[in-house]
Amino acid sequence: METEQQNKLPFLDIAIDNSNNQLTTSVYRKPTYTDQYIQHLSHHHPQIKRAIAATLARRTNTICSPDLLQQEVDHLKTTFIKYNGCPKNLVETTIKKTLQDQVQRPPKPEPSLIRINTPYVGPISQQTQPSRLAKPAKLCYVQIVRGGIRQSPTQEAVYIN
Known part of the structure; x- marks a missing residue:
């Protein structure tokens, strides 16, 4: 000491x-x-x-x-x-x-939204709880179709860890 x-x-x-x-x-x-x-x-x-x-x-x-x-x-x-x-x-x-x-040195900018593409799986996708996630993000549901991915128009602001 x-x-x-x-x-x-x-x-x-x-x-x-x-x-x-x-x-x-x-x-x-x-x-x-x-x-x-x-x-x-x-x-x-x-x-x-x-x-x-x-x-x-x-x-x-x-x-x-x-x-x-x-x-x-x-x-x-x-x-x-x-x-x-x-x-x-x-x-x-x-x-x-x-x-x-x-x-x-300028202050650090605010973090931008994170975009998450997830497949839509019926009722399971509806159970996404934004309150359990910590960082702001856009959640986009996508459909997987033959020949590529098609995005649905539904986008929600949610929070992720």
């Missing part, structure tokens, strides 16, 4: 600082942390190298308090440029784009 030392408590990847009776958060790094990631000259796909910087920038943006964010971003830039040999332009562009995308 972790204990508080010098008003700081490490919790998962977060360093929680409780100085001046105000909680601030930053990225926690273990004492054995070496700032080593994939070297820029290694034989990995360029997208993998950019993704590592983008993921760490996203983590920094999510975890850090606003007053410590720039300090952590500067640490990331130093880590990738100085210790991992990445070009300064690539690192700065990747981090800047990642932080801007976090701010400008």
